[in-house]
Amino acid sequence: MQEKALSPTVSTEIITLTINGTSKQLEVEVWTSLLDLLREPLDLTGTKKGCDHGQCGACTILLDGKRINSCLTLAVMHDGSELTTIEGLAQDGELHPVQQAFIDHDAFQCGYCTPGQICSTIGLINEGKAKTLDDIRDLMSGNICRCGAYTNIVKVVQEALERNHKA
Amino acid sequence: MKPFTYTRADDVTSAVSEVSRQEGAKVIAGGTNLLDLMKIDVMQPRHLVDITRLALTTIEKTAEGGLLLGALATNADTAYHEQVEQRYPLLSHAILAGATAQLRNKATDAGNLLQRTRCYYFYDTHTACNKREPGTGCSAIHGYNRNHAILGHSEHCIATHPSDMAVALAALEARIHVTGPQGERTIPIADFHRLPGDTPEKDTNLADDEIITAIELSPKGFARHYTYLKNRDRASYAFALVSVAVGLDMEGDTIQEARIALGGVAHKPWRNPEAEALLTGKKASRENFQPVADAYVHGAKGFEHNSFKIELARRSIVRALMQAAHVDQNSNGN
Ligand SMILES: Cc1cc2nc3c(=O)[nH]c(=O)nc-3n(C[C@H](O)[C@H](O)[C@H](O)COP(=O)(O)OP(=O)(O)OC[C@H]3O[C@@H](n4cnc5c(N)ncnc54)[C@H](O)[C@@H]3O)c2cc1C
Ligand code: SF4
Ligand code: FES
Ligand code: FES
Helix, strand or coil, X not given: CECCCCCCCCCEEEEEEEECCEEEEEEEECCCEHHHHHHXXXXXXXCCCCCCCCCCCCCEEEECCEEEEHHHCEHHHHCCCEEECHHHCCECCECCHHHHHHHHCCCCCCCCCHHHHHHHHHHXXXXXXXXXXXXXXXXXXXXXXXXXXXXXXXXXXXXXXXXXXXX | CCCCEEEECCCHHHHHHHHHHCCCEEEECCCCCHHHHHHCCCCCCCEEEECCCCCXXXXXXXXXXXXXXXXXXXXXXXXXXXXXXXXXXXXXXXXXXXXXXXXXXXCEHHHHHCCCCCCHHHHCCCCCECCCCCCCCECCCCCCCCCCCXXXXXXXXXXXXXXXXXXXXXXXXXXXXXXXXXXXXXXXXXXXXXXXXXXXXXXXXXXXXXXXXXXXXXXXXXXCCEEEEEECXXXXXXXXXXXXXXEEEEECCEEEEEEEEEECCCCCCECCHHHHHCCXXXXXXXXXXXXXXXXXXXXXXXXCCCCHHHHHHHHHHHHXXXXXXXXXXXXXXX
């Protein structure tokens, strides 16, 4: 099914994306970033635009399970991919454990960076490379928090890694 | 961003013909540098050829016992590849010292080599810049030039190449495999990036209609004695002010071969084979390392805001050599 076609121009392409488990056929202008596609026509505004230049991490989503900056890639390049955004993490009305941990540890203030921090944490767990606190700090450095909630964010990541280790 | 047309290439031949056929065409891989620059109109390709579907993502052993990195292997997949971690840890460390986990998941090995300078004026389309607009002048020479070159610069451009990966590849003497309309060729990394001279708009010797297909590593990985030392303004997620890649071949405490490449100091990763040769057959010691560091910065010239890099480079070279050779940093090296 085609959803919300964009204004017709010569430079559009039809692509299929699976977003948070639902497959969608979309007509996109070729210069639309994945971030702009999510936020504007698809109304998935949980993914934030901080800098639009790969510097802040607010736009972090999971593309085929890997964390990426959605602002620095074109939607049209991802025909056939699966994406997960912050909106797709809760299952059956229950928050994802990493989402719950952000609340439990008071790991945000204004919340603007939080969707990106959460997706990045899940990506970090999937990667399985962080072993020490220093690793966590280094591998989370692509997510800037203007409110400086870092101390508690690091606690969340640490706990999530431990839980994952036990599971 | 200026409008452009887009095609997805199915194979290397069609990608090459697309870029050679269309005026102002560029290939796009991870997009993390190209799109960044397109958003601010520093780069304005009229046509993008998406090469991400080409079968160039593999990392495999070569017949000679080296390793062939597909042009589209991501920086993350390369740095964490078992063969790279074990046999070329210098490369793995250099890649992981750059950018962020998210960026490395998208950035490709070829794209990394071809990333453009981080000169502030290159990014600012309201200023003069010979690299962005040939003939307009260089705003950096008398401007804010903290991240600029101390070696190999010209009166036309004093920019540096920002890649960490390329510095390790220079020490490893990688070879870049490229394909163009005339067929395939291989470019040694030392000849891949250029000095600015009077054509700073050209970063590399890759022709506009050529595509990188792979990066070849020789069997020599320096896995026992290596260091990637990156000096920057914060401990993570910042470009290098001065970085040093070192690979040493040692027998006991005697050096058989030394490779030293510097990042953040020039328009290309900086090697000085004569200075490296000073270490051949020498004992690993601070005493023997110091003259090599001196030779590396011999003739270096700084500008108003970056002269600190000369002494920083000298000290970093000594320290990197000490680390690679496992010499106690506190010893006098006798
Ligand atoms: C915030 C930020 C911080 C960063 N920090 C660092 C850092 O500390 N150290 C570091 O080294 N890098 C850093 N980077 C740069 C990053 O490593 C590069 O953007 C990335 O490696 C580029 O790869 P890509 O595949 O995304 O290239 P693209 O953006 O797709 O392409 C870059 C250029 O290469 C060309 N190209 C790509 N592939 C090919 C090919 N196969 N053949 C011919 N031409 C090709 C494109 O046409 C384009 O001109 C940083 C980037 C950002 C945004
Ligand atoms: S140093 Fe090079 S890139 Fe920077 S302003 Fe001068 S010409 Fe442009
Ligand atoms: S909006 Fe993508 S990194 Fe800032
Ligand atoms: S909570 Fe405000 S930016 Fe992170």
